[in-house]
Amino acid sequence: MVTNLPAMQETCDTIPENLPAPTEKYKVKRQQYKTEMKGGYKQHSQSNAGKARPRFTQQQSPGNKTDDKCVQGAEGIADDLTTLDRKALLQRGYAENPHILQRSTGKSDAEFVAAEKKKQMVAEQVMIDHLSRAVISDPEQNLASEKQEIAPILPDSKMAPIRFRKRTLHETKIRTQSTLTENILSHKVQFDGRILSRNGRDACRELVGFFFTHDQSLTIYEYRQFGKNRTNVLPFIQKNIYCHQHGRRKGKQYRLGDLYIGANLTFLSSDHPRLPESVKENTVLTLRITDIDWRALDSLKTDSVEHDDVTNEEANDRMIFKAIQDMLREQLHKRGVRILTGLGKYLQQLDKEGSGLLDKADFKQALKLFRLEVSENDFESLWLILKSSGNGRADYGEFKRAIIGEMNEYRKSFVRKAFMKLDFNKTGSVSIIDIRKCYCAKKHPQVISGHSTEEEIKSSFLETLKDACSKSDEVSYGEFEDYYEGLSIGIVDDEDFVNIICTPWGI
Secondary structure (H helix, E strand, O other), X not given: OHHHHHHHHHHHHOOOOOOOOOOHHHHHHHHHHHHHHHHHHHHHHHXXXXXXXXXXXXXXXXXXXXXXXXXXXXOOOOOOOOHHHXXXXXXXXXXXXXXXXXXXXXXXXXXXXXXXXXXHHHHHHXXXXXXXXXXXXXHXXXXXXXXXXXXXXXXXXXXXXXXXXXXXXXXXXXXXXXXOOHHHHOOEEEEEEEEOOOOHHHHOOEEEEEEEOOOOEEEEEEEEEEOOOEEEEEEEEEEEOOEOOOOOOOOOEOOHHHOOOOOEEEEEHHHOOOOOHHHHOOOEEEEEEEEEOHHHHHHHHHHOOOOOOOOHHHHHHHHHHHHHHHHHHHHHOOOHHHHHHHHHHHHHHHOOOOOOEEOHHHHHHHHHHOOOOOOHHHHHHHHHHHOOOOOOOEEHHHHHHHHHOOXXXXXXXXXXHHHHHHOOOOOOEEEHHHHHHHOOOOOOHHHHHOOOOHHHHHHHHHHHHHHOOOOOOEEEHHHHHHHHHHHHOOOOOHHHHHHHHHHHHOO
């Protein structure tokens, strides 16, 4: 078989007689491409030849075995890197490969056009919804007539109360105070958002919000796509004036200064009866702003007189979070996947009620079990910030984000995109079988250099991912997110992380 390769290559390189000769421009480009490819492969193979094999040949000691139970998995955290740590770190190889170039320009342009088309479609639907209601049907039309009802009606009067008779044309206002025009609605800031939830269906909802400066109100719409051609846009949060429901600004009205990438918007679920049942299970709905129209925001801020004031309490809270995160980041540099996934699984097991809230003792026990060293003073300061008012409990999702931090919204968008591609039925979880089918390791540098096979890279990924899951045959969105959250720690460049996501999943 090997002896036939040269002959096959000669046959493939032969140009049929009926084809025109290639132009000089094409010959130069082809030669440049061949030179770059050969040089890149050679350089990368030499740099990784000495360090690729030990990752697979190193024996696993009995003390480094990771059981399915997260409690047993925490025992080796303070030790040297385990086999699972090394297998998880193999995913970083996609960022080191010189042949994994930026995603094709054509694909990026198509995605940009699709995103802009989606935003425009939602904006048009918002305008239609708020301009289509006629002035004659405005509830304010009845206010003047209702005042007349307060006056007593004489027994012999033939005039019936307004609620029993129709409003005549001369009693109808031409314009009401709440009448909206296209010019009024044009003074707005548009932003994208997502729900902070471990429920895959809710976390992957595509939300687009609008903040209107004329009355400081906001509304949020959900964009739904069914198949390739069918789409729908529906109100998710009705247009109204809302206030913060959590944190230092609880009770204060939302303003322009509250809108930025990474900001959280909180709403009471009880105020929105049309929300999905899975969302209404939580008392407070938290939305994260993932993208925003900076031009409109800057323009409106210039015309606005309000000031973006950060209180001393908020600044102090951020300093406490940053100090703890910086202290723990070194411990998580190469063990992030195992610690984050194990910690998430352990806290979920403690949450017997499914409310997402745990006691102070539970968090202390978790830190001790996973050997995450936080001083008593820092923990007490952290607890005062996180605990819910009155009940002495805290959300364990917020706790994880506070002590460990989280990847930025640019990285998170690709994690969601990868999961949405896998979860084509939108159930919130993906089977291991489907993940095995979709994962492609052809472009891993160790596969390209010949030091490992595709199956070895794929098996190492599946082994570390299964260890993060509470069920052996499926992966939830929260577990998928925790895996890449841990992998993100230690990767400085955003594009390196994007390559790690996009290359094996083909996005």
